[in-house]
Amino acid sequence: MRALILRRVGLLEQGTGGPVIVGPEDNGDVLRLQGFLRRNGHPFQRLDPADDGGARTLLEKYAARPEDLPIVLCPDGSMLRNPSEQQLARCIGLLQAIDPAKIYDVAIVGAGPAGLAAAVYAGSEGLSAIVLDCRSFGGQAGASARIENYLGFPTGISGMALMARAYNQAQKFGVEMAIPDEVKSLARGDGDFALNLASGGSLRSRAVIVATGARYRQLKLDNLSEFDGSCVHYWASPLEARLCKQQDVALVGAGNSAGQAAVYLSGHASKVWLLARRGLEATMSRYLIDRIAAQPNIEVLTGYEITALEGNGGVLRTVRWKNRDGEESAKSIAHLFLFIGAEPNTDWLAASGIRLCEKGFIAADGRHEGSPLDTSMPGVFAIGDVRSGSIKRVASAVGEGAAVVARIHRYLADAA
């Protein structure tokens, strides 16, 4: 395990090994694929045809048209033209085919801290387990620049470092990973459950753990999705900070997460424009308001809202906003950060019959007194941020991940 981790860290630091992405630095799909590999802690190299003769030769050799960019050369020798994250993950062995005939003891949906903790305990206690995540391991915690309040790390630890350890630890105990793959729906069968996957397949398990956390609210702008994943961000970790170096960025939000992100980004970007509909006093902690005021390169625009995003090919170039009087201005901005709240990831459970609270979080099953992790469907358990009434913290998500496995042992023993 130590050798594996050190070798992986070495490859990441040197920027060697893994697939080779060939395409211009500011191409939206290059940013998308780089982001996917970085979030999954996977080494890669990037060659820019603008300054690399080898890259130009490769593009000529494969007769790559502009719409084929980036091309990706995988370690097995195959070449992909502007692949989806799933195609890339399959090619580099991150995503393996799921055996439709196999029935797992437990399927864990979501690889945030809750899901990974459940995976470590399930795997170490001999259950056959699989974890699915539609994006990458780590969830929201993986995007945190520094987690200061997780037990045992007095100087703090980056969310990515903490989650990468958990991901490796789960694999050490034999847990299978399917990332990226999204669970689209859940159905109860005769003694087991069927999970239908976005990749087209399905998988079966005796019990299901829902650890799908929360997703970030978006602004209602027609072309926002064009820049999502490349220039529109929902957290500010060292990955995003690197993208924004010496550039102006815009950040929308008035809560503590917006304040933390603004202060953090101000250490990397040349200027942070912080847009809030109302004053910060009602929603942000005093210490953050003071830090923002002390930071000369943060400008707070109260009573402003974003009206349009302009750019092309997934690359944002201009952000327009207006004030309460309707006066509009445009700024040259390549990265936009949104911190405007979160909603539970429970849409995929809509047809399952599992009871949700009025805000869409999973409601505990009232019949199991003292077991808040049970849902209204026996055999399906909910942990972490997706559960109504949960404490939205890494440590509590991890604790629930450990606790639910004891509950699953009991459920499987009763069902046998």
Ligand SMILES: Cc1cc2nc3c(=O)[nH]c(=O)nc-3n(C[C@H](O)[C@H](O)[C@H](O)COP(=O)(O)OP(=O)(O)OC[C@H]3O[C@@H](n4cnc5c(N)ncnc54)[C@H](O)[C@@H]3O)c2cc1C
């Ligand atoms: C920027 C930031 C900083 C934070 N800092 C701290 C901190 O310092 N300390 C602290 O204690 N807490 C912090 N938090 C809160 C903490 O990260 C969350 O409480 C915690 O991550 C919740 O864990 P979770 O596993 O329940 O859900 P999440 O972390 O939300 O993970 C859910 C996972 O499920 C996946 N998923 C969703 N739907 C599906 C589906 N249908 N199919 C497959 N996969 C799916 C998602 O891709 C995601 O990876 C922070 C949060 C953020 C955003």
